Each structure stands twice: as structure tokens, then as C-alpha cells.
Amino acid sequence: MSSRYNSILTEIYNEALPLKQTGTVANYIPELAKIDPDKFGIHLRTLDGDDFFIGDSDEKFSIQSISKVFALALAVSLIGEKVFKRVGVEPSGSSFNSLVQLEYEKGIPRNPLINAGAMVVCDILIDKLKHPKKEILNFVRKLSGNQSVSFNEHVAASEKEFGFRNAALANLVKSFGNIHHTVDEVLDIYFHICSLEMSCRDLATAFLLFANHGKLPNTHEEILTKSQTKRLSAVMQTCGFYDEAGEFSFTVGLPGKSGVGGGIVALHPHKYAVATWSPRLNAKGNSVMGMKALELLTTKLGSSIF
Ligand code: GLN
Numbered sequence: 001m002s003s004r005y006n007s008i009l010t011e012i013y014n015e016a017l018p019l020k021q022t023g024t025v026a027n028y029i030p031e032l033a034k035i036d037p038d039k040f041g042i043h044l045r046t047l048d049g050d051d052f053f054i055g056d057s058d059e060k061f062s063i064q065s066i067s068k069v070f071a072l073a074l075a076v077s078l079i080g081e082k083v084f085k086r087v088g089v090e091p092s093g094s095s096f097n098s099l100v101q102l103e104y105e106k107g108i109p110r111n112p113l114i115n116a117g118a119m120v121v122c123d124i125l126i127d128k129l130k131h132p133k134k135e136i137l138n139f140v141r142k143l144s145g146n147q148s149v150s151f152n153e154h155v156a157a158s159e160k161e162f163g164f165r166n167a168a169l170a171n172l173v174k175s176f177g178n179i180h181h182t183v184d185e186v187l188d189i190y191f192h193i194c195s196l197e198m199s200c201r202d203l204a205t206a207f208l209l210f211a212n213h214g215k216l217p218n219t220h221e222e223i224l225t226k227s228q229t230k231r232l233s234a235v236m237q238t239c240g241f242y243d244e245a246g247e248f249s250f251t252v253g254l255p256g257k258s259g260v261g262g263g264i265v266a267l268h269p270h271k272y273a274v275a276t277w278s279p280r281l282n283a284k285g286n287s288v289m290g291m292k293a294l295e296l297l298t299t300k301l302g303s304s305i306f
Contacts, residue, residue: 002255005052009042012296013054016040016278021228022235023280023288026037028178031158032062035279039262042293044274047212053201060197061277064259065096067140067193068118069236070206072236074139075112076119076228078128086124086178087117088233096242096285099172107176111239113257115190116169122180122189132189136197139236143206144198155195194259207273210236210255233269237305244284251295253304263302264290269305280287 001090020038052107075083079229092110094101102109104118105178105299109117129135133151139150159166170190179186200204207216210233215226224232236255241248254302256266262279264287274297280291 002145005044005046005050008300009052009054010295011300012293013040013042016292019289019292020048021280023130023282024277025262026064026281026285027164029155029159029260032261035061035262037279038279040276040289042274043204044272044297045201045208046206046272047208047217047270047283049217055278057200057275060149060199060202061167061263061279062152062194062261063196063198063203063216063263064194064261065113066198066203066257066259066263066265067113067120067196068121069240070140070143070196071118071125071136071193072112072235073209073224073232074136075124075128076232077224079124080228083112083121083124085194087112087120089231089239090196090237091245095242097169099165099168102169102172102176106176107173109173109178111235113235114242115166115202116173118193119166119170119173119186119190120178122186122193122223123181126181126185126189128265133192136189136193140196140198140206143209143216143223144202145205146198146202149190149198149202152195152197152291156191160187161192163191164290166190172251198263200263200277203263204273207265207267207275211267211269211273213273213291215250221294233267241253241286242284244282248286248291248294251291253298253306255305256294256296258286258290260285262287262292263289266294268303268304271303
């Protein structure tokens, strides 16, 4: 199997390369626009602990919205199903920072993986944690097994400076009473989690939790129950790619999550987690080469969850 994974990753890498010039780097967060657009890496880690990787897979990048899954997992581990009283589980069919649904759905975000939903999750974390930033960081470090995972303060500051739309979202949710702390506190946590920097290796390692029924693969410590893990994977499957969640299900067929830093991470329950990174994005904010690489992966392996 291992030589098969190795040769498949090489094939995928080469077949995705012609898309190198397609798409644009996120530039609405100026600090993100500084990234080298030609970076491309893939890391696949199996539940048996085997690693397969190619390209810039060990370089850290801004994980952006992928962090919403970590925030959600931590919130669910703390208060369980109650999270879903304040945020829905339906795909939004809208962009990640859309304001319109929030108005007519009275400040209950469609799901926890769009910006407004993640802000409600951040509000819950502020409520439940004494030192939210530190404890979120420790949680992500534990899942990834990498103590050097950190926030990038420049990215967080850049997001804050240009975060007019995110401020509008937080204020709108707050006006409906679904944010309990101050808008500034919530945005501070939100911008910091988005600024987390991790490599494809770190992300693949961390997402093995969801492939392993909520238990850390190395220590078997239970972070989430089986049922919670199933629900989180379901939310990733239906909502992980904003208004392209259908497309990702259709072409890749795995639960996953993307971020505007160009990262995508996906998992095959009971088998593996895989992360890709290429900063050029399509119009929906998803990495062009990452989407292609994962489509090729499940096609060549002949297996998805369907
Ligand atoms: N920090 C980004 C934002 O709030 C995250 C968006 C994303 O990765 N889709 O706009």
C-alpha cells in the first residue's frame, strides 16, 4: 500500500501542476497577499501512522477558516450538543462572509463553518475558557502533536485592520442577542484562530482525530465521543466549503475544510487524513490546486465515503 500512496501522490502533484497559474491569492487580508503563490504541498497520514508527502508539505501557512473546525471541536468537547442551539447545521449556499441570511434568520448563523457561525463558537469559548487564546492554542498543539504551532500576530492585526465585514457580521449577530461577550472580544479570538499557522503535516495529523472516532491516534485519549465526531464530520461534509460544499462532495467525496490561506484538509473515516496547500484560490475562496489534487486522490485510490 505504501508504495501505492507514494506513487499516487507523485502523479497527483504532477497532474495538478498545469493549474499553477489559475486563481488568485486572497488579497482582502493584505498580510495574506504576501505569500508566494507557487507553493504547493500535500501530506497524507494514515491511521496506522504512515506518512506520505510531497512538495512544500512541511512549511507552515495561515490556516484561516480551517481553524473553525478546531474551535467547533473544542466547543463541542466542552458543552456538547448545546452548541447547536446557537448555530445551525445547514449548508449556507452563500459565501463565507455573507450578511444576508443572518438578517432574516434572526442572528442564528446557518452553520459553524461560516464566519458568523465561528464567531458564535468563539463567544462560547470565551464563556467556557479562562484563557481562551492559550487554551485554544494548547488544544491545536495537542491535536497536531506540534508544540510550535502559533498565532501569527501580523496576520491577526491585518485582519482586524481590514475586517469591516467581519465586524458587521459580529455586530449583526450581537444585535439579535446571539453573541454574549463584546464584539471586540469575540473578533479578537476569531482573528487569532484564523491566524494560526500550521503545515500540511500538522493539519493531517490533527484531523486524524476525526478519522479515529474522536480519539487521539497515539494516546487513544477521547477528545470527542463517537457521536460528536460523526456530527462534526457531517458538518464538514455539508458546510466545509461554503457555497462550494456540493462541488467538493461531488468531486472529492470526503468531509473536509478549506481556508483562504490556500489550505484544504479532508479525511477518510477509519483510514487517513490529508492536507493540501496551494495559495491560489477560485472565486469561491477555495484552493484551485488543492481541490484538483484531492479529486485526483479519491479517484486514483478508487475510494471516497460514498
Ligand atoms: N479570516 C478569514 C475571514 O474572516 C477567513 C475566511 C476563510 O478562510 N474562508 O474572512
